[in-house]
Amino acid sequence: MDLDLIKSKLGALQPEKKEKYEKVDYTTLYWKPREEGKFVIRFVPSKFNAQYPFQEVFLHYGFAKFPIYALTNWGESDPIVEFAKKLRNTNESENWSLAKKVDPKMRIFAQVIVRGEEEKGVRLYEFGKQQYQQLLSLADDEDYGDFTDINEGFDFTIDAAIGDIGGRQGLKSVIRPKRKSTPLSKDADLVKKWLETQNNILDLQERFKKKFEDLKVILQNWLEPGDEEGSVTSESPSNFDNDVKEAPKSNYSLSTKKDVTSKADKFGKLFDDEEDEDGDDLPF
Numbered sequence: 001m002d003l004d005l006i007k008s009k010l011g012a013l014q015p016e017k018k019e020k021y022e023k024v025d026y027t028t029l030y031w032k033p034r035e036e037g038k039f040v041i042r043f044v045p046s047k048f049n050a051q052y053p054f055q056e057v058f059l060h061y062g063f064a065k066f067p068i069y070a071l072t073n074w075g076e077s078d079p080i081v082e083f084a085k086k087l088r089n090t091n092e093s094e095n096w097s098l099a100k101k102v103d104p105k106m107r108i109f110a111q112v113i114v115r116g117e118e119e120k121g122v123r124l125y126e127f128g129k130q131q132y133q134q135l136l137s138l139a140d141d142e143d144y145g146d147f148t149d150i151n152e153g154f155d156f157t158i159d160a161a162i163g164d165i166g167g168r169q170g171l172k173s174v175i176r177p178k179r180k181s182t183p184l185s186k187d188a189d190l191v192k193k194w195l196e197t198q199n200n201i202l203d204l205q206e207r208f209k210k211k212f213e214d215l216k217v218i219l220q221n222w223l224e225p226g227d228e229e230g231s232v233t234s235e236s237p238s239n240f241d242n243d244v245k246e247a248p249k250s251n252y253s254l255s256t257k258k259d260v261t262s263k264a265d266k267f268g269k270l271f272d273d274e275e276d277e278d279g280d281d282l283p284f
Helices: 002-014 080-088 095-104 127-141 190-194 199-206 212-223 264-267
Strands: 036-045 054-060 107-115 123-127 156-165 166-176
Touching: 054 199, 080 095, 080 212, 107 127, 127 166
Parallel strands: none
Antiparallel strands: 036 107, 036 156, 054 107, 107 123, 156 166
16 A cells, blocks of 8 residues: 555545634723723824725624625625625525625724823724724814824723613613823824734735635525535634623524425525626625
8 A cells, every 4th residue: 555645545534624823912902991991092093094094894793603704895705795795696585684694894993092001002992883983083083083183182081881782782882082282292203113013904804814715614604504515714812892692593594495406505596697786796
């Protein structure tokens, strides 16, 4: 027997080892209230976009233990996003409801300094649409304007308390600007360091990015929980967002009582011979 061939075949049959990631102290990269209390933060101009301090990202919730970053964040095709588009094209109410459920949800990140923890430097603060709208309204208010200005900007107070969040208990945050403008810091060298030493959320998360085919399998398993046609390694934790939701199982099925086509064929059939709104064939 060919021992090299045997070793090769044996290796191919071994379970794939999970990728090991270097341990990171995420408290030096991200910040958000972790307990009840009052916190003071300062939004810092972004070195990645001098004209806009906020970065919108989109995440898939409910498909795995941790949120999954949509591939569209990196300008790539995402099978879950494309699936939602196709559902809307059917003009059926059930499909529209499912499309709304699978659509990625927007989260926003901004560079901040936490007062009293300046030694930790600039960190990424993550928040949702409601707070985002409030901050944009303040920026549009001539009484506040550019609250990120390093000389005449404003600090913000965040009051965090346990409350009801979508039917469950969680830490709710209320943000409000200070009445008086203040400099980011009186130390010019420190300000320079803060403006230059920042992290981009998509750069940090790229090592956890799912492949297109992995997301396709995740979607199919979510649609048909009993299907065992494939498996995907669980999502690596991002560690900065405790708002983890248990994956809700879908009651939607691609099958019909009269159709005996295989599940895999039914899943792909929804997209057969169709084009997306940009005119390109879907990559299924």
